[in-house]
Amino acid sequence: MVVPVDTDPSAAALSSRIRLHRRTWRHEGRGYEVMSLRPGDPTRFSVERWQRVLLIRSDLAGARLLGRLLWDLSYQHRPGALLVLDPHHLAPDPFHGRPSPTVVFGLAPATVLTAATVRALRRPALWRTRPDGTVGWRTASLAEAYAECRARQDARAAGTPVAWPHLPEQPDPVVLDAGSACAVLATAPMLRDWAVAVTGAGSYWHSGESCTEPCYGSGIDVHAVRHYQRLVSAATRARAEVLAAPDRPADPAGLDCRVSRHAVTVAGRRPGPWDDAPSPAAAVAGR
Numbered sequence: 426m427v428v429p430v431d432t433d434p435s436a437a438a439l440s441s442r443i444r445l446h447r448r449t450w451r452h453e454g455r456g457y458e459v460m461s462l463r464p465g466d467p468t469r470f471s472v473e474r475w476q477r478v479l480l481i482r483s484d485l486a487g488a489r490l491l492g493r494l495l496w497d498l499s500y501q502h503r504p505g506a507l508l509v510l511d512p513h514h515l516a517p518d519p520f521h522g523r524p525s526p527t528v529v530f531g532l533a534p535a536t537v538l539t540a541a542t543v544r545a546l547r548r549p550a551l552w553r554t555r556p557d558g559t560v561g562w563r564t565a566s567l568a569e570a571y572a573e574c575r576a577r578q579d580a581r582a583a584g585t586p587v588a589w590p591h592l593p594e595q596p597d598p599v600v601l602d603a604g605s606a607c608a609v610l611a612t613a614p615m616l617r618d619w620a621v622a623v624t625g626a627g628s629y630w631h632s633g634e635s636c637t638e639p640c641y642g643s644g645i646d647v648h649a650v651r652h653y654q655r656l657v658s659a660a661t662r663a664r665a666e667v668l669a670a671p672d673r674p675a676d677p678a679g680l681d682c683r684v685s686r687h688a689v690t691v692a693g694r695r696p697g698p699w700d701d702a703p704s705p706a707a708a709v710a711g712r
Contacts, residue, residue, distance in 0.1 A: 433575065434489055434624060439568040443493060446556035452542045457505040459546070460498075460560065462514050469516040471657065472525040472607070479600055479607055481510075481528065481647045482519060485627050488637065488649035492623030495530065496570075497562040499616035504535040511552055519656035520688070521681040522664030527606040533599065536610060540603040547606045570617070571624050592618060598643050609645060623647045655692065663688035 448459040462468060468490055471482040483491065498508045508530040515525040527547040531538055545551070580587045598611035611619070619639035626635045626649040635649040650656060664684045667673055674680045 433628065434571070438489075439493065439571065439624065440563065440565040443490070443497070443562040443564070445560050445562060447558045447560045448551070448554065449557050450551065452545050453539060455505060455537060455542070457507050457536075457542075458501075458503055459507050459509055459551075460501075461509045461511045461552075463559070464513055466514065469514055469654070469657070470510050470525065470528070471516050471518050471653075472510070472528050473518050473523060474526075474602060474607070478644050478646050479528070479602075479609065482634075482650050482653065483647075484653040485635070485649040485651075487653070488626035488635070488647055489624055491647060492620045492626070493564040493567060494562070495616050495623065496564050496567045496620035498530055498532065499613040499620070501532060502535075506536065507531050507546075509546055512547060512549065513552060516657045517661045517664070519650055519653055519660050521684050522660035522662075522688070523681070526604070529606065529608040530616075531608065531610045532616070533596065533610040533612050538601060538608045538610065540601060543601055543603040543606045543608045567620060567624060570621050574621050574625070598640060598645065600644050611640075615640070619645070656688075659688045659692040660684065663691045666691070 444463060445460045446463050448461075450457045450459050468487045469483065470487060470491070473480050473482075481491065482488075494508055498506065510528040512527060515527065517524055527543075529538065529543055529546055577587045577589060592614055595612045595615045598609060598615060601608040601610070622639040623637045626637050626647065629635060630651070633651045637647045637649075639645055639647060667680065667684050667687055674683055
């Protein structure tokens with residue numbers, strides 16, 4: 426089902442300061458500056474590897490916040506600068522209740538990551554250490570870039586010839602699947618291009634999701650999900666109940682199918698005003 430277009434994020438919402446924790450960390454002889462959301466930030470992300478795609482889901486505000494984080498990461502010129510969606514800010518898959526892997530974003534080609542380094546970034550011991558400081562990221566220039574992109578889209582929809590900016594050919598992004606963690610390495614221009622696309626989450630909805638496809642051809646996708654928190658809660662409970670049943674399916678695909686069906690029953694235990702129109706309040710991604 427297609428639902429109406431949501432409100433675009435305001436320039437103020439895209440320009441407000443984002444406060445992140447910074448940790449100086451070494452692994453395999455290399456130094457890294459690890460940036461992550463602060464523990465008090467309520468944003469949660471769900472991550473899954475679907476076929477060959479790394480799919481990241483959140484609510485509308487969370488998806489737009491990720492766009493802002495990618496934008497500012499593209500301007501971090503220090504080798505080893507990493508943006509990590511750490512375990513504290515991860516939630517289970519909202520449809521099957523599977524745990525989410527940690528996701529690490531880095532700037533190519535300056536940053537070098539191995540599978541062992543990526544897995545180490547998931548270890549709880551790292552996130553229990555005191556951060557070395559707090560950094561403030563501002564994304565004022567993202568508002569201008571997003572406004573220009575929407576203006577071009579509106580002109581094209583009206584039938585007006587539009588000249589799109591030329592993005593020089595970039596190396597393909599590297600997606601490293603390390604099991605309990607995943608890493609994405611991309612160039613600065615590509616990260617900025619993704620950021621604009623992800624910031625547009627909410628401009629189109631289908632079946633309760635707004636798909637941004639910042640780099641689907643290379644296996645990266647970000648979705649805003651309506652009623653995200655409720656779906657995560659229902660899927661998590663449903664998976665626990667299905668796993669506790671003596672007749673649970675042995676194969677992962679059959680288990681996921683039963684969980685997704687049972688999640689509908691779990692959600693029905695607490696009916697609420699789950700309307701089909703996007704919430705205007707959720708459209709503002711001010712962080």
